[in-house]
Amino acid sequence: MNKLIHVILTFLILALSPSIFGAASDEVKTSSADFETTTFEDEIYDPLEGINRAIFSFNNVADRIVLEPVAKGYKKLPSPIQSGVGNFINNLKLPLAALNQLLQGQGKNAAESTGRFLVNSTVGVFGLIDVADNIGLDQKEEDFGQTLATWGVGDGFYIVLPLFGPSNVRDTTGMVMTMMTDPVNAYAASQGQAWAIPVKTAANAIDQRSQIIDEVNALRDNSVDYYAAVRSSYYQNRKAAIMNTDDDVLTPLPLISIEFE
Amino acid sequence: MHRIKILFVFLILISSSAKANEAKDWLNKEIDIIISAYQNNNLPNENKFLMVENTINNNFAGTGIAKFVAGKSWNGASKEVKKEYIKLFKRHLALNISSMMQGYSDQEYQLTNSNYDEKNKVTLVDMEIFSDTGSIQVTWRVKKSKDRFFVIDLLVADISLVVTKRSEFNSMLKTVDYNLFEFNKKLLSQNESSYKKITN
Numbered sequence: 376m377n378k379l380i381h382v383i384l385t386f387l388i389l390a391l392s393p394s395i396f397g398a399a400s401d402e403v404k405t406s407s408a409d410f411e412t413t414t415f416e417d418e419i420y421d422p423l424e425g426i427n428r429a430i431f432s433f434n435n436v437a438d439r440i441v442l443e444p445v446a447k448g449y450k451k452l453p454s455p456i457q458s459g460v461g462n463f464i465n466n467l468k469l470p471l472a473a474l475n476q477l478l479q480g481q482g483k484n485a486a487e488s489t490g491r492f493l494v495n496s497t498v499g500v501f502g503l504i505d506v507a508d509n510i511g512l513d514q515k516e517e518d519f520g521q522t523l524a525t526w527g528v529g530d531g532f533y534i535v536l537p538l539f540g541p542s543n544v545r546d547t548t549g550m551v552m553t554m555m556t557d558p559v560n561a562y563a564a565s566q567g568q569a570w571a572i573p574v575k576t577a578a579n580a581i582d583q584r585s586q587i588i589d590e591v592n593a594l595r596d597n598s599v600d601y602y603a604a605v606r607s608s609y610y611q612n613r614k615a616a617i618m619n620t621d622d623d624v625l626t627p628l629p630l631i632s633i634e635f636e
Numbered sequence: 637m638h639r640i641k642i643l644f645v646f647l648i649l650i651s652s653s654a655k656a657n658e659a660k661d662w663l664n665k666e667i668d669i670i671i672s673a674y675q676n677n678n679l680p681n682e683n684k685f686l687m688v689e690n691t692i693n694n695n696f697a698g699t700g701i702a703k704f705v706a707g708k709s710w711n712g713a714s715k716e717v718k719k720e721y722i723k724l725f726k727r728h729l730a731l732n733i734s735s736m737m738q739g740y741s742d743q744e745y746q747l748t749n750s751n752y753d754e755k756n757k758v759t760l761v762d763m764e765i766f767s768d769t770g771s772i773q774v775t776w777r778v779k780k781s782k783d784r785f786f787v788i789d790l791l792v793a794d795i796s797l798v799v800t801k802r803s804e805f806n807s808m809l810k811t812v813d814y815n816l817f818e819f820n821k822k823l824l825s826q827n828e829s830s831y832k833k834i835t836n
Contacts, residue, residue, distance in 0.1 A: 419803070454768035461770070586770060590792065593735040597728070597830045599822055603807030607800045615794035
């Protein structure tokens with residue numbers, strides 16, 4: 376009986392949606408330019424693909440066994456706790472973000488990041504509450520990888536780092552520079568609290584992962600080549616971050632023509 | 637002369653804005669159809685997927701995207717192989733989008749902005765999906781043909797679905813020497829596996 380109701384219900388919803396059955400199907404043709412090889416996939420230089428795939432498999436297992444379950448557990452915490460942790464971690468990133476914005480000649484953004492840090496660290500109770508967002512000081516992330524790219528340093532080849540995931544030579548260099556210059560890390564080390572550095576890194580990973588549980592699962596479950604899908608996604612995301620432009624402007628527009636046959 | 641120029645620019649702006657809003661309204665209706673399916677807890681997953689697949693088949697430029705994603709393997713394939721590939725690709729696209737919707741739990745969404753790109757004749761519609769802890773930005777690329785709209789790409793957090801699929805397919809096509817017939821077997825197997833995960 377239940378099954379019959381489901382079938383009828385589905386039929387009714389479908390039938391009542393004129394755009395579903397009323398519209399013509401997408402019997403389209405494309406111009407020859409649509410399927411010419413473009414530089415989209417060829418731009419990614421991956422000479423260590425064999426090694427990268429092995430590390431990627433290891434990371435994938437580590438993600439399934441450790442990170443994803445922890446992130447799912449974290450996601451079940453009350454949202455004010457999640458927001459508080461996320462805000463606190465993001466606030467700690469601001470001094471370096473401001474420095475990188477300065478190095479990239481983004482004076483206004485650097486001033487905004489500094490303002491965010493001051494407001495959230497004080498009024499926002501050590502960064503737990505994002506007060507700055509409410510007064511129009513938006514979060515704009517910048518790292519050394521982006522700074523090096525702005526200075527004209529190329530990507531280098533693609534690398535998959537154990538546990539840290541997709542990267543390239545330039546962004547790995549940037550990551551090392553971040554670790555070495557992060558004032559929060561330096562302060563923790565100077566106080567004999569170096570244990571706080573990996574804890575901060577792990578907390579950041581869990582917080583970030585918890586925000587993309589469904590997206591990662593969708594990509595993992597539906598990719599004919601998950602490695603290539605992640606690699607492409609990484610490059611697109613980094614390009615957008617480096618260019619600081621709208622995604623729609625930046626991402627090359629596929630030349631898909633729609634003409635009825 | 638100066639006034640005519642100003643009037644001309646004004647008319648172009650008005651026309652672009654109208655086109656952008658028209659696409660936004662259309663998209664809003666289509667998204668609501670999918671959302672309503674996922675809000676209905678009485679519908680089994682098979683039926684939810686069926687609705688997503690129907691909506692996508694009728695509103696995405698599936699054939700055009702399929703050809704684009706196939707890249708250089710397209711030209712060497714026979715008509716039958718191409719036809720089979722397009723059928724498999726459309727299902728693959730629906731499975732991908734349906735899988736993204738699996739975690740849907742009454743999040744609110746808002747179509748925030750729409751712009752008409754005169755050069756490429758494409759409307760870009762921005763959508764923000766809100767959750768308790770933040771929001772995610774999605775951009776739809778919509779193109780009009782013969783008085784109706786088609787989605788030609790979907791960008792989630794700066795990542796284009798079409799560009800990612802092309803890169804992913806190209807990597808797999810390399811392993812079968814760009815033979816679309818052989819690739820279809822892999823795509824079929826992937827679709828079967830994805831379908832099981834979605835419906836279970």
